[in-house]
Amino acid sequence: MIKIEKAIKTSSSPTDEELIARFQQGDNYAFNLLVKRYKDPLLNFVYRFVGEKEEAEDIVQETFLRLFKNKHYYREIAKFSTWIYTIAGNLAKTELRRRRRRKLLSISHFMTSEKDYDIPDEDSNPERETNTVITDRIIQKAIDKLTPKFKQVIILRDIQGFSYEEIAEIVGIPLGTVKSRVNRARLKLQEDLKQLMNEK
Amino acid sequence: MMSCDTAKRMLSDYIERTLSPDDFSSVEEHLMRCPDCKHIFEDVAYLTEKLRSLPLVQTTEEFDTQLRLRISDEFMMEHPLITKKNLTFGLSGAALIAVIAFFIVTTMNTNTVPMAPPSSDNVMNQTQQMASPIISNRALKTAASNFSGKKDTIRQEPQKLDRDKIKLVDQEKH
Numbered sequence: 136m137i138k139i140e141k142a143i144k145t146s147s148s149p150t151d152e153e154l155i156a157r158f159q160q161g162d163n164y165a166f167n168l169l170v171k172r173y174k175d176p177l178l179n180f181v182y183r184f185v186g187e188k189e190e191a192e193d194i195v196q197e198t199f200l201r202l203f204k205n206k207h208y209y210r211e212i213a214k215f216s217t218w219i220y221t222i223a224g225n226l227a228k229t230e231l232r233r234r235r236r237r238k239l240l241s242i243s244h245f246m247t248s249e250k251d252y253d254i255p256d257e258d259s260n261p262e263r264e265t266n267t268v269i270t271d272r273i274i275q276k277a278i279d280k281l282t283p284k285f286k287q288v289i290i291l292r293d294i295q296g297f298s299y300e301e302i303a304e305i306v307g308i309p310l311g312t313v314k315s316r317v318n319r320a321r322l323k324l325q326e327d328l329k330q331l332m333n334e335k
Numbered sequence: 336m337m338s339c340d341t342a343k344r345m346l347s348d349y350i351e352r353t354l355s356p357d358d359f360s361s362v363e364e365h366l367m368r369c370p371d372c373k374h375i376f377e378d379v380a381y382l383t384e385k386l387r388s389l390p391l392v393q394t395t396e397e398f399d400t401q402l403r404l405r406i407s408d409e410f411m412m413e414h415p416l417i418t419k420k421n422l423t424f425g426l427s428g429a430a431l432i433a434v435i436a437f438f439i440v441t442t443m444n445t446n447t448v449p450m451a452p453p454s455s456d457n458v459m460n461q462t463q464q465m466a467s468p469i470i471s472n473r474a475l476k477t478a479a480s481n482f483s484g485k486k487d488t489i490r491q492e493p494q495k496l497d498r499d500k501i502k503l504v505d506q507e508k509h
Binding site for chain 2: 170174175178179182183188191192195196199200203204269271274275289293294296314315317318321322324325328329332
């Protein structure tokens with residue numbers, strides 16, 4: 136399991152909840168420690184979500200900016216990690232929606248220009264990438280093709296290593312729905328990559 | 336016998352070993368008889384492992400600096416030094432100081448040089464006294480000529496001098 140933030144914490148270091156409490160009382164050093172602790176795990180989560188590193192880094196910065204501005208909204212009834220991942224996840228979903236709108240607009244522009252455009256679908260034939268190996272890039276492309284609701288849970292579960300209960304808190308859906316979504320997301324990935332899987 | 340759909344619904348629990356022993360056995364039994372499902376289960380187990388071992392991406396070296404800049408920009412936008420309120424307050428203060436300064440300057444000028452009594456002299460003389468503490472040359476000449484017309488009574492009539500009224504500085508008792 137890849138949970139960097141858990142690996143960083145030792146028995147002597149303050150917990151996330153202690154740090155956010157200190158930050159709420161005006162200790163900016165505590166904010167710096169939270170940034171240090173979460174910037175890479177959040178980047179991995181968002182990068183797998185949006186598929187572009189530069190965009191992902193921008194979203195992670197926006198996440199910390201929101202944390203800085205809205206620190207008093209955090210209440211200790213929730214774990215800090217689920218709170219910060221919820222913010223990052225929502226920002227990533229907003230970015231995907233924005234992209235979809237942009238794509239739709241550009242498609243409608245092509246339609247109205249009455250020209251016969253052949254829109255290439257780069258994702259439709261991942262076999263072109265390689266004949267034998269399922270590379271990280273191919274997996275990322277398969278993740279990109281999932282709808283946001285499946286993408287979010289499978290990243291949190293299989294890449295970030297969160298428990299089903301934590302995912303339910305982050306996404307804000309019942310535990311049973313999380314389990315069902317993770318299961319279906321895994322089956323969708325397998326369906327998308329099954330031809331390559333036969334060659335493995 | 337378990338259906339394929341039921342087996343697929345239990346896929347994640349089977350891979351993660353969270354099924355009850357009875358359900359686990361039922362799935363195992365189904366997989367032994369259904370090569371399609373067995374294939375799918377093996378693929379998903381492989382993919383799940385691949386997802387867990389994907390390389391980690393790391394933030395760039397500029398990340399912290401950029402974040403600090405972004406936070407300070409945001410802070411400046413929310414707490415600008417020149418606000419409308421500050422600007423109004425500053426301008427009002429400056430205007431008030433200017434009015435007070437003008438009042439003091441004009442008052443000092445009029446007090447320093449007493450107004451000449453209304454005379455047959457022209458208006459020009461009056462306005463000059465108002466504007467400047469320097470008495471006009473014409474006024475000085477008039478005063479000098481008046482004084483030169485007076486006689487020196489002490490030299491001409493020394494017997495009229497009351498000596499008691501004249502005391503030198505060093506003769507006075509302190």
